[in-house]
Amino acid sequence: MTKRKSRKDAWMPPRVYRGKSAYEYHPKGGGAIRLCKLDAKNWEVLKAHEDAVQALEAKENLSGLVSDFFESADFSDLSKTTQADYRKYSRKVLSVFGKVHPDNLEPRHVRAYMDKRGAKSKTQANREKAFLSRCYRWAYERGLVKQNPCKGVKQFKETARDRYVEDWEYKAVFENAPPHVQAAMEISYLCAARKGDVLSMTWDQIRDEGIFIQQGKTNVKQIKEWTPRLRKAIELAKSLRTGNIISRWVICQSNGKCYTGRGFDQGWMDAREAARAKTNMALDFTFHDLKAKSISDYEGSTKEKQIFSGHKTERQVNTYDRKVKVVPTIGSKR
Numbered sequence: 001m002t003k004r005k006s007r008k009d010a011w012m013p014p015r016v017y018r019g020k021s022a023y024e025y026h027p028k029g030g031g032a033i034r035l036c037k038l039d040a041k042n043w044e045v046l047k048a049h050e051d052a053v054q055a056l057e058a059k060e061n062l063s064g065l066v067s068d069f070f071e072s073a074d075f076s077d078l079s080k081t082t083q084a085d086y087r088k089y090s091r092k093v094l095s096v097f098g099k100v101h102p103d104n105l106e107p108r109h110v111r112a113y114m115d116k117r118g119a120k121s122k123t124q125a126n127r128e129k130a131f132l133s134r135c136y137r138w139a140y141e142r143g144l145v146k147q148n149p150c151k152g153v154k155q156f157k158e159t160a161r162d163r164y165v166e167d168w169e170y171k172a173v174f175e176n177a178p179p180h181v182q183a184a185m186e187i188s189y190l191c192a193a194r195k196g197d198v199l200s201m202t203w204d205q206i207r208d209e210g211i212f213i214q215q216g217k218t219n220v221k222q223i224k225e226w227t228p229r230l231r232k233a234i235e236l237a238k239s240l241r242t243g244n245i246i247s248r249w250v251i252c253q254s255n256g257k258c259y260t261g262r263g264f265d266q267g268w269m270d271a272r273e274a275a276r277a278k279t280n281m282a283l284d285f286t287f288h289d290l291k292a293k294s295i296s297d298y299e300g301s302t303k304e305k306q307i308f309s310g311h312k313t314e315r316q317v318n319t320y321d322r323k324v325k326v327v328p329t330i331g332s333k334r
Contacts, residue, residue: 011042013049025052062105063098065144066090069135081196089131092124093119102139105149112154121158151244162323163283165293165330172279177271180240180259184251186233187289188212191224192294195287199259201250206234213310219309228303296323 005012015026016035023035023045035048056221069075070090081179084264106164117125133150148225170189176299184198205212210225211234224230234246237250247256251264268287276283295309295317306317 001126012045013075016045016049023048025049026212052325060101061099063094063100065102065139066094066135068144069138072138074138075173079216081194085127086131089124089128090221093128093132102136102145103147107149107151107153108119109154110149113157117298119315123158126155126158142224160319161293162322163285163289164296165289169281169283169285170290170293172275173271176274176278178267179236180251180253181264181267183233183240184237184264185287186229187216188251188287188290189294190227190230192291192293192298193224195261195264199251199261202248202332203250204248206250215310217306218312220308222310229276233305292320293323295320 009018012023015023015028017024017026018038018118019032019034022037023040025033025048033052033063035052036044036282040048064199071088076088078086078179093213097109100109104106110132114125114129117128129150131213133148136145136150139145169305170185174185177185184195184215187193187198187201188195191213193213194216198215201211203215207223210223211230212221212223214221230291234250237252240252240254241247241256242254245254247258252258272283291309295305298305300310302306302314302317302321305321306314309317309320311317311320
């Protein structure tokens with residue numbers, strides 16, 4: 001039952017009252033939310049009430065559910081790379097469904113989102129749907145939602161990338177790249193390391209036995225043994241700092257700061273464009289393709305390649321092993 005207000009309190013929003021020591025908001029669902037002290041100005045009470053209402057509404061929509069998932073132990077257990085990817089995917093999903101009550105989202109809505117998003121990028125549509133499904137699975141297990149609307153919604157078929165970077169292509173880009181891109185290229189190729197693991201590499205990972213790498217995606221820990229070429233790449237990285245600048249980052253800017261993904265990508269793309277202009281060739285490979293080149297060039301069985309790359313399964317290795325195999329023909333062994 002709603003309390004009556006005196007004339008002097010008529011300015012207050014509905015369900016806001018004076019408590020013993022503070023203004024309080026009593027939402028329809030019950031309970032009381034403390035807004036501010038009794039000596040607060042009228043506008044401060046109004047602002048606090050508005051914030052309280054918005055906070056309650058946020059808890060009742062998909063944005064609130066995703067926010068709770070991001071604060072959960074399940075999310076913190078994910079790799080840093082996956083966490084960053086999920087936050088990126090959430091921005092697209094919430095721009096469409098953010099204000100929707102979680103239980104009002106149905107498979108047909110997810111399908112419509114997939115079809116529209118897939119017109120631009122089927123891969124991103126698949127990733128965003130997988131993220132949304134992961135949030136709902138977490139929520140369903142805790143009784144926060146009635147169903148997972150992503151269940152039964154078919155993903156787009158993806159074609160596995162099979163681009164192999166030829167030696168001459170690698171050399172063409174390398175020769176047109178600035179030193180920080182050159183050092184990153186070499187470390188990535190020689191260690192089969194992802195861009196994120198290279199850019200986040202610190203000097204305490206440089207050990208006597210080799211370079212310690214804990215992969216951001218799989219959390220696999222390895223020490224990549226030294227070779228003369230790998231040592232040369234690290235020496236090049238040491239030259240990136242100017243003057244007496246000290247940096248904890250192996251791949252750093254001249255002022256010692258680390259590169260953001262976007263900042264590094266600009267240098268990489270500029271080098272590739274310069275190489276294209278000189279060779280008149282497409283050079284249509286990405287930095288991530290260098291990891292595939294590394295695994296493809298590594299001599300050994302699939303199991304040995306798996307140990308080298310740090311993948312958890314041989315199936316994962318096969319997606320990166322892209323070099324066309326030379327096989328014998330009839331009579332070639334005579």
